[in-house]
Amino acid sequence: MVGVPKSTGCGICRKRKIKCDENWPHCLNCQKNGKCCPGPPARHTFKDLGPRLNLGATVVREDNSPAALDQRYRSLTQLNEKFAENGSVLHKFRISHKGCRPQTKTSRRSSSTSLSPPKSPLLRQPSPSQHHELARALIVAITTGGAGHRMSVFGRFIREVPARIGHNAALDAAVAVLANAHTSLIHKKMSNEIVSPELYIRAIKTLQSSLEDPQQGLSTNTLCASVLLGLVEALAGPRVGNRYLAHVGGAGRLMELQGPEKYRDPFAKEILRFNRGGIIVTSIYEREECFLISPEWRNIAFDKSGLGFDDCLHTDLMQYMAELPGIFHDLKQLRSQATFPSMDTMEHHLRSNRREPLGGQLSDTFPSLDFSPDSFDSFDLLSKLQPVDTPCSVNADICLYLPARIALLHKVQDLKDALCNLGTHMDAKLANGTTMCEFATMEEQSPIHTSYHFNNWSDMTAYNCFWSVLILTNKIMMRLLPPFDPAIYDLESECRSVALQICKTWEDAWATKPIGAFHTGLSFVLAFEYCTPDVQEWIVRGLNSLLDYQMVDAFRWSEDVITMMSSKLAGEGPDLVFSNVNLSNETQ
Numbered sequence: 001m002v003g004v005p006k007s008t009g010c011g012i013c014r015k016r017k018i019k020c021d022e023n024w025p026h027c028l029n030c031q032k033n034g035k036c037c038p039g040p041p042a043r044h045t046f047k048d049l050g051p052r053l054n055l056g057a058t059v060v061r062e063d064n065s066p067a068a069l070d071q072r073y074r075s076l077t078q079l080n081e082k083f084a085e086n087g088s089v090l091h092k093f094r095i096s097h098k099g100c101r102p103q104t105k106t107s108r109r110s111s112s113t114s115l116s117p118p119k120s121p122l123l124r125q126p127s128p129s130q131h132h133e134l135a136r137a138l139i140v141a142i143t144t145g146g147a148g149h150r151m152s153v154f155g156r157f158i159r160e161v162p163a164r165i166g167h168n169a170a171l172d173a174a175v176a177v178l179a180n181a182h183t184s185l186i187h188k189k190m191s192n193e194i195v196s197p198e199l200y201i202r203a204i205k206t207l208q209s210s211l212e213d214p215q216q217g218l219s220t221n222t223l224c225a226s227v228l229l230g231l232v233e234a235l236a237g238p239r240v241g242n243r244y245l246a247h248v249g250g251a252g253r254l255m256e257l258q259g260p261e262k263y264r265d266p267f268a269k270e271i272l273r274f275n276r277g278g279i280i281v282t283s284i285y286e287r288e289e290c291f292l293i294s295p296e297w298r299n300i301a302f303d304k305s306g307l308g309f310d311d312c313l314h315t316d317l318m319q320y321m322a323e324l325p326g327i328f329h330d331l332k333q334l335r336s337q338a339t340f341p342s343m344d345t346m347e348h349h350l351r352s353n354r355r356e357p358l359g360g361q362l363s364d365t366f367p368s369l370d371f372s373p374d375s376f377d378s379f380d381l382l383s384k385l386q387p388v389d390t391p392c393s394v395n396a397d398i399c400l401y402l403p404a405r406i407a408l409l410h411k412v413q414d415l416k417d418a419l420c421n422l423g424t425h426m427d428a429k430l431a432n433g434t435t436m437c438e439f440a441t442m443e444e445q446s447p448i449h450t451s452y453h454f455n456n457w458s459d460m461t462a463y464n465c466f467w468s469v470l471i472l473t474n475k476i477m478m479r480l481l482p483p484f485d486p487a488i489y490d491l492e493s494e495c496r497s498v499a500l501q502i503c504k505t506w507e508d509a510w511a512t513k514p515i516g517a518f519h520t521g522l523s524f525v526l527a528f529e530y531c532t533p534d535v536q537e538w539i540v541r542g543l544n545s546l547l548d549y550q551m552v553d554a555f556r557w558s559e560d561v562i563t564m565m566s567s568k569l570a571g572e573g574p575d576l577v578f579s580n581v582n583l584s585n586e587t588q
Contacts, residue, residue: 168221248278
């Protein structure tokens, strides 16, 4: 087609006559030379052909010349339309006869035809509606960009969203914010420019209005709008005022209000599968049992029908992770029961009774190093406690406290056994190289000498989640065991080993930033405590480099910030509540 250049590289590379890697918005050659990359060439070149294209002009006389007749009886037919990744559109037309025209000797002898358009206006397709343009923008956002920007990794549900545009105002507003944020992120705008305040505020107000509506409030489209706004916050990166967990918590609350039967619908079920991790993390912060493990939800939230082996492993992991919020709730209740003078007094009393002839060695009365399921079968410490030199009120409190503590320790032990069984399969996949490859670290002066490179983003996220759950489970067990129990040292050693594996995923996360690095806010925060000082400094630098990439300047990672977040994830400190759903909907 006339006007379309053969080369699709940027203007600078074409001028220098060198190959362009076409990595938009800035190609590699321009980056190396510090040039401002002009981007891809225009797909169409328009020329002013003068009065021949002035279709609106008044025709004074009818031209019956052979050339005019030939032009009058020809038309343009659009054959196809192709969209390129850079947003350009390529149309292919066919010039054909509209019908029979008067035959003349001159026309029969003519061997050439004019390609000028007819004097009558061409038929045009109707302009696309606003909803059509919004759906097209989301499709571009889903499929455009490198590995760290392509939103298709978020799950199958997001591919179905374009077809639902135009039926729910909250969903339309959320899609507009998400598409705009994705475009801003690709063009590397500042974090306060990634999310348009006008679009975001309108989306929040529209979502609140939909939640207050008796019909729209509990619809799947309204739920999807809340999830998409959470993705907007995730793309904008960590910063002051980030409301990612508020949207995730609100979506979880909305799911709970809708009930499990609503999620037999395939689209709603995919939203639930995508949002499980966020729901569980918000429940951990709130120290309340996650509704996903209740009998009516469990078979739907963790259904493995039709899933492959890897997806089944990921589903089992989510199910085990969903047990943690209930355990943290039990820990909170356990602390409230300890009303006697202090925990140190109780621990001293516990150890002093075990040193009496009734007890024996420390490892005989508490779990052994192998953490076997039957390690508590002969755990009869309560029957051995004697009120020697102990006030009766303290002894009674201990008798109420210890059974609850032992029962919770049994529960955590069962979770650890399940994680160990799951870890057998996941470690086998690491060993045989089916899920990742291990190479020498490319980063100079890195304290981590080898790096894991996974086959896909889903596997990398799943393994980091598994290691994070393992660290949290071990930390709970260490809190329930008495001080100086030999098992604590074994658990700490395991945590250090797991922390090293988490650190080995850094290069892969950096190569697929920002989406591929979303997990670092959980896994690297939990690994930080069990790393050496030089690795801890390296983690802080790495997390802040991610903020620099996302142009975040109002928030910085530090040792204190990471320690605070790690303690909250481990069930320490005050409870937090995350929900943007009005509870009045529960009565509607």
